[in-house]
């Protein structure tokens with residue numbers, strides 16, 4: 001019912017009913033959107049926020065692939081596998097200054113950091129700063145057939161070469 005100008009009460013017309021239905025639909029739509037948004041937020045909150053990194057242990061080839069002077073860079077695992085005097089060893093490729101990834105320059109025989117200019121020799125020793133420490137030596141193991149496995153999470157003493 002609605003009131004006319006002179007105080008008379010008039011029955012609701014079809015126009016009023018459709019406006020009421022429209023407003024009701026808008027209200028229901030707003031409620032549905034709010035509930036859906038809240039549900040999505042809760043689902044997103046419940047999803048585990050885990051940073052998946054590649055495994056630290058990886059196959060690095062055969063021991064015969066690393067005669068003295070060989071330097072192989074494994075970009076995925078950020079490591080160098082190096083054929084040294086009498087054996088094989090591996091270095092972390094992560095610069096000890098601020099963590100940039102270094103690159104081996106075969107023409108100069110040095111490992112250089114592109115960020116602030118640190119340079120390391122092929123044994124990981126600092127030859128030019130600002131890197132404060134040598135590149136860490138990381139574990140290399142060989143199975144009975146001579147297949148190498150490197151583990152970037154295991155730091156070993158500097159100079160511990162896997163004998164060929």
Ligand code: FES
Nearest residue numbers: 095097098113116
């Ligand atoms: S991060 Fe390598 S020199 Fe700064």
